[in-house]
Amino acid sequence: xxxxxxxxxxxxxxxxxxxxxxxxxxxxxxxxxxxxxxxxxxxxxxxxxxxxxxxxxxxxxxxxxxxxxxxxxxxxxxxxxxxxxxxxxxxxxxxxxxxxxxxxxxxxxxxxxxxxxxxxxxxxxxxxxxxxxxxxxxxxxxxxxxxxxxxxxxxxxxxxxxxxxxxxxxxxxxxxxxxxxxxxxxxxxxxxxxxxxxxxxxxxxxxxxxxxxxxxxxxxxxxxxxxxxxxxxxxxxxxxxxx
Amino acid sequence: xxxxxxxxxxxxxxxxxxxxxxxxxxxxxxxxxxxxxxxxxxxxxxxxxxxxxxxxxxxxxxxxxxxxxxxxxxxxxxxxxxxxxxxxxxxxxxxxxxxxxxxxxxxxxxxxxxxxxxxxxxxxxxxxxxxxxxxxxxxxxxxxxxxxxxxxxxxxxxxxxxxxxxxxxxxxxxxxxxxxxxxxxxxxxxxxxxxxxxxxxxxxxxxxxxxxxxxxxxxxxxxxxxxxxx
Numbered sequence: 141x142x143x144x145x146x147x148x149x150x151x152x153x154x155x156x157x158x159x160x161x162x163x164x165x166x167x168x169x170x171x172x173x174x175x176x177x178x179x180x181x182x183x184x185x186x187x188x189x190x191x192x193x194x195x196x197x198x199x200x201x202x203x204x205x206x207x208x209x210x211x212x213x214x215x216x217x218x219x220x221x222x223x224x225x226x227x228x229x230x231x232x233x234x235x236x237x238x239x240x241x242x243x244x245x246x247x248x249x250x251x252x253x254x255x256x257x258x259x260x261x262x263x264x265x266x267x268x269x270x271x272x273x274x275x276x277x278x279x280x281x282x283x284x285x286x287x288x289x290x291x292x293x294x295x296x297x298x299x300x301x302x303x304x305x306x307x308x309x310x311x312x313x314x315x316x317x318x319x320x321x322x323x324x325x326x327x328x329x330x331x332x333x334x335x336x337x338x339x340x341x342x343x344x345x346x347x348x349x350x351x352x353x354x355x356x357x358x359x360x361x362x363x364x365x366x367x368x369x370x371x372x373x374x375x376x377x378x379x380x381x382x383x
Numbered sequence: 384x385x386x387x388x389x390x391x392x393x394x395x396x397x398x399x400x401x402x403x404x405x406x407x408x409x410x411x412x413x414x415x416x417x418x419x420x421x422x423x424x425x426x427x428x429x430x431x432x433x434x435x436x437x438x439x440x441x442x443x444x445x446x447x448x449x450x451x452x453x454x455x456x457x458x459x460x461x462x463x464x465x466x467x468x469x470x471x472x473x474x475x476x477x478x479x480x481x482x483x484x485x486x487x488x489x490x491x492x493x494x495x496x497x498x499x500x501x502x503x504x505x506x507x508x509x510x511x512x513x514x515x516x517x518x519x520x521x522x523x524x525x526x527x528x529x530x531x532x533x534x535x536x537x538x539x540x541x542x543x544x545x546x547x548x549x550x551x552x553x554x555x556x557x558x559x560x561x562x563x564x565x566x567x568x569x570x571x572x573x574x575x576x577x578x579x580x581x582x583x584x585x586x587x588x589x590x591x592x593x594x595x596x597x598x599x600x601x602x603x604x605x606x607x608x609x610x611x612x613x
Contacts (some may be wrong), residue, residue, distance in 0.1 A: 191515050218521025228516035232534050241530055242520035287516075294520060 141167045141298055141329050149183060149353075158194065159353040165298070170330045172340040175350035176376060181333045182225075184350070185300050188331065189217045192213055202281045202297055218246045221291030225303040227283040229275035235262070235286055236271040239293045247294065252291075261289040265319050271326035281312025288319055298329035305336055335380060341365055349373040389579055393586050396573040404569030405590075411483075411555045411565065415490035416548045422491055423498025428528065430503055441499070448496035454557045460489040460538050461561050486558045494551050501543050505536030542606040553591060566590065 142165040149158040158180050165171045173181045186192040188199055190206050190213050199206040204216055229238050239258035243249045249257070262268045265285040267278075275283055284304055291299060301320065305313045317339050324330055324343035334340070340347055340361065347364040349372070350355035357364065357373045368374050393400075448456070464485050468478030480488075509532050517527040537544075543577035556567040564572070566588055574583035 152563060214518070214521045214523045217519055220519075222516075222519035223515060224512055224519075226512055228512040228518075230513065230531055230535075231539060232538060240516075242522060245526050245530065246521040290520070303410075 141165055141171075141199040141202055142331060144184070144188070145198050145200070147187060147194050147199060149180075149187065149192065149194040157353050158187070161197070161350075161353075161355050163348055163355055163358050165329060165331050167329055168327045169345045170324045170328075170332065171346045171348060172344040173331065173333045173348045173350060174335060174337070174340065174376070175356075178352075179350040180353040181348075181350045182302050183353075185302050185331055185333050188220060188300055189220050191222075205332040213364050214246070218242065218294055219297050221288075221294060221296035221299040222356070223284070223287050223291055223299070223301045223304045225307050227275070227280070227287045227307075229283055229286055229290070231275050234272055234274055235267070237292050238275065238286060243293050244292075258289070261292050262286070264292075265289045266315075273367070279312060280308045281315045283317045284308065284312075285319055287324075288316070294324075296333070299323065301330065301334065303333050303335075305334065311334050337365075337377075337381060349376065351376070386536035388582055389496055390582055391579075392560065392573065392577050392579045392582055396569075396583075399573065400569050403564055407564055407569075408552070408553070408555050408566040411490065412548065412552045412556070414487055414493055414550060415555070416544075416551055418487070418491035419494035419498045419551070420502070420544060423500075424502045424533065426495055427502040427506060428501035430499070431506055445496045445499055452468060453493055453554055454560055456493050457486060457489050457589055458560055460492075462484045464488070482558075482561045482563050486555075486561060486563060490551065490555065494547070494554075497530035497547055498544065501540050502536060504543075505540035506532060509535050510537050538609070541609065542602050545602045545605070549595050549602070552598070553595060556591070 144161055144163050147158050147161045148156065150156050150368065161180075161184055163171075173185065175181050183192055184220065187194050188201065190199075194207065197207075201216060201220065204211055206213075206216065216259075229235075230241070233241065236255065236258050239261065240251065240254040243254035244251060245256060259268060259271065262271055265288060267282055267285055267289070270278060270282065270286075274345070275281055275286070277284065288299075288304075304320070305316055308316065313336070317336060318337070320330075320332070321343050332344075344361045346358065346360055349368070349370070351372045356370050357368055359368070364373075365377075368377055426441045426444060430436045430445075432438060461482065464480050465477035468474070468480060469476065472478060512536070513531055514527050517531040522530065555565055558565050558570060559568045562568065570583045571589040573579045577583075
């Protein structure tokens with residue numbers, strides 16, 4: 141579904157954010173990407189739907205080359221859902237309008253169709269009674285669930301999560317993770333940048349560990365939590381699991 | 384000292400001053416503001432686009448307009464546009480465009496330079512995550528701007544845009560160089576006809592002052608309301 145091959149990315153002439161990254165996410169697979177901050181994990185996931193350009197290598201999404209200048213990027217991006225660290229709901233639009241905007245403008249669904257879909261998804265994330273509110277009236281956890289519903293409204297073939305819980309207060313993390321676990325169990329293809337190792341150990345098929353722009357470890361979940369082979373991954377895990 | 388003044392001239396000319404003069408001024412202000420904001424937004428988008436050449440052209444345009452006195456632009460534009468029209472259409476004689484059209488186009492082009500800087504600040508005040516989220520949903524650049532970025536930028540900048548419109552309202556009085564019947568022009572005509580310069584210009588000043596003051600007060604109240612909502 142997602143194939144990342146030898147991707148290099150520089151910021152300016154001197155700082156290399158991604159070094160020869162190669163990995164893949166198969167259909168129905170849940171892959172967790174973790175690593176210290178500044179390791180390039182967010183950059184990598186943003187390259188997948190071309191929100192970040194990269195200089196060499198290639199990424200292939202459902203058979204379409206992302207970094208081909210002839211690729212219709214809006215069309216491609218519409219098929220992949222993305223959830224951001226800071227939710228990025230549109231503050232001037234009501235919750236229901238947040239969910240309908242792209243359905244109508246990108247997919248060309250009728251307003252009624254879009255509303256019906258939006259209400260179904262809001263119901264699913266437990267927020268149907270907030271449909272007529274503005275994002276600022278919701279808590280962080282609720283906003284992030286809306287953001288997930290907004291992405292799902294496009295019937296995506298895969299979902300990308302960029303640190304979906306790092307901006308949340310601790311008591312709101314689980315409500316977002318619950319939604320993500322449900323999604324994973326339903327067989328959604330997911331690439332998730334997160335520090336939530338509980339989530340990783342529960343639903344991830346594979347765990348990728350990145351450091352300094354490189355993929356250091358790319359292992360099945362059992363292998364990763366059982367015996368990380370690299371020192372750096374070992375150190376990272378002991379740091380975040382010790383508390 | 385007011386003994387020799389005849390303030391009755393104001394009462395006698397109120398109908399002409401407001402029905403014709405003020406209507407003209409307000410029409411010109413409103414049309415120029417709408418046109419200036421639309422054109423200014425386009426310039427702002429050009430400046431912020433990734434294309435260096437477009438940005439450079441827009442930047443030069445803004446600098447050029449802001450380096451000229453408005454009265455000169457009005458004046459030159461009025462005399463030049465017929466010749467430009469002749470050149471563009473290939474007509475045998477200068478194309479007559481009319482004073483109002485000429486003034487309107489001048490104000491739109493001139494004010495666009497100022498409005499564009501306001502809109503640019505407004506667009507830059509939106510976090511990068513917003514267009515990223517819109518793009519991630521499959522919205523094109525134009526759709527992202529239209530439905531996500533510009534509505535927020537416009538709302539954030541509304542008080543500043545309105546303040547600039549108040550300045551524009553005062554600036555429209557400069558059309559007197561084209562002898563147009565705006566409020567000041569009307570007052571000036573009455574003043575000269577009746578030989579009551581001091582009274583009429585004093586009255587005109589009071590009217591401009593009152594309207595601008597009330598409008599500024601309204602903008603401040605609006606600003607307070609917006610800042611509570613956000």
